[in-house]
Amino acid sequence: MIDFSVHNTSDQSIRPISRRGLLIGASGLLAGGLLTGCGIVPEVNTPLNLYSVSPKVADVTNPPSLDWQLVVAEPKAGADLATNRIALSRAANRIEYFAEGVWSDAAPALVQSKLIEAFEDVVPQLAVGRDSAGLKPDYILQSELRDFQAAYSGSSGEAVVRITAKLVKMPERKIVKSIAAEARQPSAGGGLPGIVAAFEAALGDVFNQLIAGVLAAPQS
Structure with a gap:
């Protein structure tokens, strides 16, 4: 499962996942797929x-x-x-x-x-x-x-x-x-x-x- 919550090392990312965050993340995945199709490798998510x-x-x-x-x-x-x-x-x-x-x-x-x-x-x-x-x-x-x-x-x-x-x-x-x-x-x-x-x-x-x-x- 992809975690779209905001990462912040200063407070150890203690944040719930919001609906807005899910929409933003989904948009990011779509954009990443388009970039891949153009030959540009998207940034890899930080592993948990x-x-x-x-x-x-x-x-x-x-x-x-x-x-x-x-x-x-x-x-x-x-x-x-x-x-x-x-x-x-x-x-x-x-x-x-x-x-x-x-x-x-x-x-x-x-x-x-x-x-x-x-x-x-x-x-x-x-x-x-x-x-x-x-x-x-x-x-x-x-x-x-x-x-x-x-x-x-x-x-x-x-x-x-x-x-x-x-x-x-x-x-x-x-x-x-x-x-x-x-x-x-x-x-x-x-x-x-x-x-x-x-x-x-x-x-x-x-x-x-x-x-x-x-x-x-x-x-x-």
């Missing part, structure tokens, strides 16, 4: 940066007996977060997106992948996988991504991550544990790279809460 995260999670000491399999389902999310666009909020009930960078995957899939990695890193004795692998688990961790955006107050920003999860015992489909995990991490640097680093730290805090909740769930 792809961002990922590597959340740091705490080691688990003295874990319980883990002779069961866990499947981590992809979190559910609203349309505003179920995208690879990096969301931000500068006013209540309003979501915008950074113009010059995107996540390496849609946010729910990114969170699922990194949470599975976190379980594997700190609880290696737990058999864990994803729901698309056709496994027959003892438990499924179902969740909803409630917040995954940068929140701004003036010029200062912070990453906000909130996940609600339910540990479901199979095959009974009985909920044995509900977990609410939330973290806010101020951006240590300016611009999008600083915000991405804040997302990484906040996601690590949330994963610690989710892992602790799963391990503390009653096993029966």
Whole structure:
């Protein structure tokens, strides 16, 4: 998808895409095609940066007996977060997106992948996988991504991550544990790279809460 929002390195291009911007961009594409037909190569759009995260999670000491399999389902999310666009909020009930960078995957899939990695890193004795692998688990961790955006107050920003999860015992489909995990991490640097680093730290805090909740769930 071509991003027609205005790029401005001084404010990291935190701007929504307007209808006027789309019309201007479409006109630019048409003009570029005409120029190409005349043998003049148009200017290439600046490519978007792809961002990922590597959340740091705490080691688990003295874990319980883990002779069961866990499947981590992809979190559910609203349309505003179920995208690879990096969301931000500068006013209540309003979501915008950074113009010059995107996540390496849609946010729910990114969170699922990194949470599975976190379980594997700190609880290696737990058999864990994803729901698309056709496994027959003892438990499924179902969740909803409630917040995954940068929140701004003036010029200062912070990453906000909130996940609600339910540990479901199979095959009974009985909920044995509900977990609410939330973290806010101020951006240590300016611009999008600083915000991405804040997302990484906040996601690590949330994963610690989710892992602790799963391990503390009653096993029966």
